[in-house]
Amino acid sequence: MLKALPIVGLAVVGSGSASAAAAYPSVIPLPTGFRPEGIVTGLGNEFFVGSLAAGAIYRGDLRTGSGEVFVPPVEGGVAVGLSHDARSNYLFVAGGPTGQASVYDANTGALVADYGLQGPPTFVNDVVVTRTAAYFTDSFRPALYRVPLGAGGDVPDQSAVEEIPLSGDFTSVGGFNANGIDAPPNGEYLIVVNSSTGLLYKVDPATGDATEIDLGGASLTAGDGILLEGRTLYVVRNQLNLIAVVQLDPEATAGEVVDEITDPQFDVPTTVAGFGNSLYAVNARFGTPDPANAEYDVVRVSK
Structure with a gap:
């Protein structure tokens, strides 16, 4: 696969x-x-x-x-999760098993930067851009990778990349672990889903300290891409062909699965984007x- x-x-x-x-x-x-x-x-x-x-x-x-096709294929390349920074109009791309992260100009398709985040075994799975940094998940390692951003979304050189261990409540098991990631507009915290355990975490972006979000016993196994809009979190559950709708409390420490979105056209959806009143899977x-x-x-x- x-x-x-x-x-x-x-x-x-x-x-x-x-x-x-x-x-x-x-x-x-x-x-x-x-x-x-x-x-x-x-x-x-x-x-x-x-x-x-x-x-x-x-x-x-x-x-x-x-x-x-906007950016052509490259031998050995992989593109998994994506995030967009409207300030710079840059596109951030997680490189899966390559351990790479790439940044493209979303206007021209030109490669702006390429970062080596981790050597094998690794699966750099998803990314979110906040006002101060881009954060990447690794499904094989309990860590996040941070690429700090300057004014207007300027990107740094390789030496600025940081690895932030996931700690606190976060636990890893066999298979894919940290997967989808998103953040509120102020970037105060990150939300990460663990595909294998079905657990959801609120993560301190500075330290990696993770607090499990209490879902009242609900599980989000097969959780893949996520989308946070206000206090509503959409979680794609790929093999189950559905999108779980989670209503979070104001502190994002607890939540409730209030709905599940399905469609006959779903065929193992992995990630989701929002536009107006619609979701695109x-x-x-x-x-x-x-x-x-x-x-x-x-x-x-x-x-």
Whole structure:
């Protein structure tokens, strides 16, 4: 599932007749064999999707459904979770088993910076950008990686990268652990989900001290990408084909699963982005027998 395969013959998807389609389509096709994992919105109607196959980045339009491969595949590359900084219009990309983090100009697609976060075994899974730093999770190690940001979102050189051990209540088990990550606008704390245990944590971004968020006995196993909007947290539970809706208390120390969003079009969704009153989930289709020739898409559902 994690092996990076080259993408051959990626084409523009949705150009031509797509622009005449109904506004904000419910399903947006991606290139055949793209093997998507992460999704994030950018400026205006833009969205970006990363590929497990050689690290390509797709850029599309939520309103028209049109788009194209924006950052071409690179041998050995992997793109997993994505985050966007509106100040700089930079796109931050988690590199999975490569242990890398990349930053692209979301206007031109040019590589702005490339960081080595960790050597194997590692799986740099997801990323969130706050006002002061970009934070990356590692599903194989109990740690976060911090890339500090300057005024206007300026990125530093390699020497500024920090590893922050996850401590406190955080526990690791066999398999994938720390996965999706998000933060409130002020960056006061981070929220991280553990895919294997189903536990949710509030994390101090300076120290890595993690406090389990009390969900009243509910579990979020198979938790993947997460999206925090106010006190509402959306958690994609990939193999279960649903998005859990968690209502957090004002301190984000406790929460309640108040709803589950499902859709017949879901096929192992992994991550989610928000736009207006909608959520956009990317179908990774893990387990499909021929991923190099499989069809992939993004599904819009109501919040």
